[in-house]
Amino acid sequence: MRVIDMALSKNIVAALTKQINAEFFSSYLYLSMAxxxxxxxLKGFSNWMKVQAQEEITHAMKFFGYLSDRGSKVELLSIDRPKTRWKDPLEVFKGAYDHEVKVTDMINKIVTLALKEGDHTTNTFLQWFVNEQIEEEASTDGVVQKLKLIKSDSSGLFMIDQELAQRVFVPATANQK
Ligand SMILES: [Fe+2]
Ligand SMILES: [Fe+2]
Structure with missing residues (x-):
């Protein structure tokens, strides 16, 4: 038990704990999509989703690390079962994009809460995620747009598959918790 007084408010702890859960759920969802x-x-599409699933775990761990650094005990919640069936690649990526829009909204709401409580430390911590969500929405929407462009042309689909096969997981650097 830490004795230093730097405790986060109950509301902030609850919101960050919920966010850990959302990030793990994201990982589960993307694994299901994979x-x-x-x-x-479509092995390239699958690769992209597997990399994304790994990235989501690093997001969860950033929140976990922050709570831990602030002296909070992390009480993990149960993870919901993700959707398991989609009819075509477009439906999958639309689902991924919609999911990221929801995550952005969740992050924004925690920022609003942190500002309301005058918790500038949490607000600063959250800015990494505010920026990350720009990339998350843009990358999933980028694939949605490409899939719309090719419609059901199989050579186009093959090309996107080749492109998505290139994605590699880059672990966070040491200074990113
Ligand atoms: Fe995330
Ligand atoms: Fe990302």
Whole structure:
């Protein structure tokens, strides 16, 4: 137990704990999407989702690390079961994009709460996520737009699959908790 007085408010702890859960759920959802692509034999799309699933775990761990650094005990919540079936690649990526829009909204709401409580430390911590969500929305929407462009052209789909096969997981650097 820490004795230093730097405790986060109950509301902030609850919101950050919920966010850890949302990030793990994101990882689960993207893993489920990866499996959908595997059975569609779209290995590049699947690779992209597997990398994204790994990235989501690093997001969860950043929140975990922050709570821990602030002297909070992390009480993990249960993770919901993600959707398991999508009809085509476009439906999958639309789902991913919609999900990221929801995550952005969650992050924004915690920022609003932190500002309301005058918790500038948490606000500063959250700015990394505010920026990250720009990338998350742009990358998922980018694939949605490409899929819309090719419609059901199989050579176009093959090209996108090749492109998404290139994505590699880059672990966060040491100074990013
Ligand atoms: Fe995330
Ligand atoms: Fe990202």
């Amino acid at each position: 499996s959908q692509f595997d059975v569609m034999n």
